[in-house]
Amino acid sequence: xxxxxxxxxxxxxxxxxxxxxxxxxxxxxxxxxxxxxxxxxxxxxxxxxxxxxxxxxxxxxxxxxxxxxxxxxxxxxxxxxxxxxxxxxxxxxxxxxxxxxxxxxxxxxxxxxxxxxxxxxxxxxxxxxxxxxxxxxxxxxxxxxxxxxxxxxxxxxxxxxxxxxxxxxxxxxxxxxxxxxxxxxxxxxxxxxxxxxxxxxxxxxxxxxxxxxxxxxxxxxxxxxxxxxxxxxxxxxxxxxxxxxxx
Numbered sequence: 001x002x003x004x005x006x007x008x009x010x011x012x013x014x015x016x017x018x019x020x021x022x023x024x025x026x027x028x029x030x031x032x033x034x035x036x037x038x039x040x041x042x043x044x045x046x047x048x049x050x051x052x053x054x055x056x057x058x059x060x061x062x063x064x065x066x067x068x069x070x071x072x073x074x075x076x077x078x079x080x081x082x083x084x085x086x087x088x089x090x091x092x093x094x095x096x097x098x099x100x101x102x103x104x105x106x107x108x109x110x111x112x113x114x115x116x117x118x119x120x121x122x123x124x125x126x127x128x129x130x131x132x133x134x135x136x137x138x139x140x141x142x143x144x145x146x147x148x149x150x151x152x153x154x155x156x157x158x159x160x161x162x163x164x165x166x167x168x169x170x171x172x173x174x175x176x177x178x179x180x181x182x183x184x185x186x187x188x189x190x191x192x193x194x195x196x197x198x199x200x201x202x203x204x205x206x207x208x209x210x211x212x213x214x215x216x217x218x219x220x221x222x223x224x225x226x227x228x229x230x231x232x233x234x235x236x237x238x239x240x241x242x243x244x245x246x247x
Contacts, residue, residue, distance in 0.1 A: 045125045052129075062174050063136045065102045065143075065246055067181040068188075069095035072242060075189030076234075079196040080225050081218055098239065102246055109135040133170065140177040141165060142247045148176040148183075184245070192238075196225050 052059075060066055073091040086094075100107075114132025117123045123131075141149070149165050152172045168176075203224065204217040 048125060048129075060096075060099065062178060063140060064099050065181075065242075066095055066099045067178060068185045068245075069098055069242055071182065071185035072188050072192070072238070075185070076192050076238065079189075079193045080229060081196075081222055082226070098243065102243055103139070106135045106139045137170060137173055138166075140173050141168070144173070144177045144180040145183075148180045149173070152176050188242075188245075195228070199225050199228065 110132045118128030203221040
């Protein structure tokens with residue numbers, strides 16, 4: 001926990017330093033000024049940073065474990081038939097913090113190899129972003145089916161095709177990773193649905209045999225499904241299984 005808090009603090013502190021550094025620059029629009037080139041480079045660097053920060057939610061969804069987690073949680077709620085319980089905010093928050101837990105080694109590696117050297121002015125911003133994206137790319141490749149990677153590799157132009165999967169660019173890796181995550185999430189969701197479907201079928205059969213056809217089976221089966229999920233410690237099993245499902 002201390003290591004995670006230190007990483008988050010270092011990230012925020014690094015962004016503050018970069019903001020202060022950018023704010024301290026004097027911007028000149030004079031084309032004869034010798035410092036115009038470096039100032040323009042700094043302006044583009046700041047714009048690139050702002051763009052990355054604005055795309056951060058999409059990056060979290062596309063390049064991390066968040067997709068699989070939130071889809072599985074949503075399917076679990078649908079299987080329980082509890083409507084809006086747990087609410088979306090709870091499921092999203094749980095998926096977000098579990099994503100931080102799962103991705104923390106990757107984020108730390110990305111920080112050390114790419115972001116921190118940029119803040120320390122040891123490498124250029126473009127080189128730093130490329131190095132920071134490499135650990136995320138490795139995570140995606142390790143958790144993506146080779147079949148999905150080859151699909152986008154075969155559909156890409158000849159100049160973008162690669163012989164080794166590890167050399168695939170991000171524009172191939174990201175969509176392949178996302179469809180692979182969706183497939184695994186639906187596989188897990190199917191396994192979660194089965195026991196609750198059996199409970200619904202048993203309750204419906206009992207009600208039919210008792211002649212209580214006017215009583216909706218879902219009303220009767222709901223408490224049984226909730227009790228069953230609590231008795232097997234469902235959230236504990238679900239969280240542990242999801243975390244262990246990532247390489």
